[in-house]
Amino acid sequence: MIDNKLLQKYNNPVPRYTSYPPANFFTEEFSQDDFRKALTESNDYDPQNISFYFHIPFCKQICYFCGCNHYGISNDHIIEDYIKALKVEIKTMISHIDKSRPISQIHYGGGTPNAIPVEYLQEINEILFSEFGTIEQPEIAIECNPAYLTLEQMEGLKKAGFKRFSLGIQDFDTDVLKAVNREKPGMPVKEIMDYLKDGDPEVAINLDFIYGLPKQSAAGFSKAIEQAIELKPDRLVTFSYAHVPWVSPIQKKLEKVGLPESDEKMRMFENGFQLLTQNGYQAIGFDHFALENDELAQAYQHKKLHRNFQGYCTRRTTGQVYALGVTSISQLSTVYAQNTKKLSDYIEQAGKGEIPIMKGYRLSKEQMVIREVINELMCNEQIIWNEIGHRFNLSGEEVKKTVVYDTAKLQEFEADGLIKLSDEKLEVTDEGLILIRNVAASFDPLLQNTTKTFSKSV
Template sequence: MKISLIQKYNVPGPRYTSYPTVPYWNEVEFTEQKWIASFQQSFSESNSQNGISLYIHLPFCESMCTFCGCNKRITKNHTVEEDYIKALIKEWSLYCKLLPEKPLIKEIHLGGGTPTFFSKNNLEHLINGIFTFANKADQHEFSFEGHPNNTTYEQLQKLYDLGFRRVSFGVQDYAEKVQKAINRIQPFHNVAKVTFWAKEIGYTSIGHDIIFGLPFQTIEDVVDTIEKTNSLKPDRLAFYSYAHVPWIKGNGQRGFNEENLPKDAQKRKLYEIGKQLLSKNGYHEIGMDHFALESDSLYKAAANKGLHRNFMGYSASKTQLMIGLGVSSISDSWYSFAQNTKNLEDYYQLLEWDKLPIVKGHILNDEDLKIRKHILHLTCDFETSWDNEARYFEELPSVLKDLEEIEKDQLIVIEEKRIKITEAGRPFVRNICMAFDLHLKRKSPETNLFSMTV
């Protein structure tokens, strides 16, 4: 890959788990009642057909990983588990009281923080509490994130018994110097152990998360990490760029100096070599930053143009309505977004007052909905089209004009009513999506908001 392209397109940009992106939400026009109406409309359109999704944020961690950009609460005090689960079930009950019938749950994802901070009994209490108010879809997909250092066989077995078949383990990198810099000391033995346990129990999709661009990381480190990963043969991988955003995350991302980070072409080379190794080992690139074996549901969904993307990342199954439970969680009705408070104490207080813990959101207008579909197609299918009036929007000619330079660089092909991203253009998907981002184009950020795209 040409260094000039990396230098040219390595600019701050969103990761597009949503559109509009959170910094561009219109909070002035958003109200809780508008969100509830949107949530109820989406439920009536989707529950009986596809069911709904739940994202449950479990924020507690025993130690601070300095690469992490998630909302978390650091503590070794496990007595916090029961109060938090009680609050989650209360929040879910408030949503269910707004519905005319029991929701049908197709997807659950436990994220964090560290979901495996919680004991197997408390995890069981949580899931059973959720299904006190809901039914389980026949073709459901339940997943969770596990920390290799504290995930136990008993937790894996319990969650499997509760219907979970997918687990992802955070690996990041196996080099000791990198692990020390990001405060994530995690031997290969620990990852191998939990991976083999998950296979033995019967999980059908085991994932590993690997990051490139970490402090002190070299090509040899990436090669070693991927070779070790291949020896365990997880079904899918997230291989993504470290997002250095210390202006957002405070001290959590200041455990090393800027000069310790791989830059531009050096960083991109880590990805290219990693990608080559993954391809050699039978992994196919899926959307942005994801890879999967042909036997995995993520690969099959991508091959059949059935891939979906939302705040939970990429999914092999599509739902219109996603409810986010827990501190900082974001809900998505397709027509609207709503985010919970990021403060744990406020979260508890609002629930004690029988109020949804929502603090901000955005109601999508017609233009937003059209752009959202285009960005979703680009990030999932590497193409989008406007072959009917429903996909056309007034500023499309201007967008195509802005894309001419990207086409000259052979990153996309612009047809009469379609754009296709080339193989060379896949690493620049975020840049291509930015051309469609009318909110970003109308008001460029005056301060740091996003990580670098490359």
């Protein structure tokens, strides 16, 4: 895929660009009143579709690789208190949203959303469905740890309206799972998939894997992907483990076991990529894969792909993201807003009808243009300058002047085989796909002088 010299040259810390600007640029000067105003304003912006995200932070067992906001379950009361506060936050937030707008996406992440009683998830979805209509075949999705899935729980999740299930496999190797403190699936993964689908053509299954963990090797990871291909999930993700112990100190435990070297980690990526693309999966970005008849693969092939904090999505299911729960991040057309990270503060503030904002960011008009450039690159692996300009009533040259357009740097990328460059467009090559974050970062004015820290690109 890419030679080791280029990997060493470009494997530097850069943003993941799940948002632009990245979340570590958000400011605490952003207030509750700022967000209330932004919620009302969002009704007048596109996309009109609504995407709800719910953060369920609870885990029965904490995985050492986790960089997400999470809490162990100390007692049942803490879950009950959290859900009560979450319901109040829903009521507070949707009071600002036009009820004629349709839901296109609901996503539960964590933590471990299926670590709590399924009845709570049913109640939350019922609130949303009673207040809003939906588009045809909305994406109602939940992340699940297969260690905790039972037949009874799966039946409850289906009754709650979930149609997409992301199963956090991470690896099939029990030695790897033990090293990262993760339990193995409670029943064979094929049985889980068969029960969830059970003849319903609308149900889709994602399998999620992580490469770069202790005890992993290129050969072992290939074996895991081969097992996954036999199961034939609709989509599959191979996440690059991001070692950020300054954000998540629990990751330091992995250093004691030992992390794979960067060249071994690169071989894991390459092997997985080749196996999947040779067995009926369309590569989407550098870590997502979908069966070639999947809606996501079709969107990629037609250069209509989009993404948000929850991952890649289609334009059909794209909505402004209204996020609820501790540490969740809303992504509106003009504003980002992140809830408090402290569980007790969230329960107190949300429970009183306050909007529990910790920090946020209002984008300038120029930053909206930059966001579009970076999103287009990260999703569709190309930038056609005039097309992006047309969306903002700008010329292609004006778009170039808005971003950092460093001709010398781009020519260096081209000389290294990462991109193809012309006056009209930029295209990422197959070889450059793994380093697409580096290309995106070259357009980012915020990185010119910053002390912010990021994970390495590979």
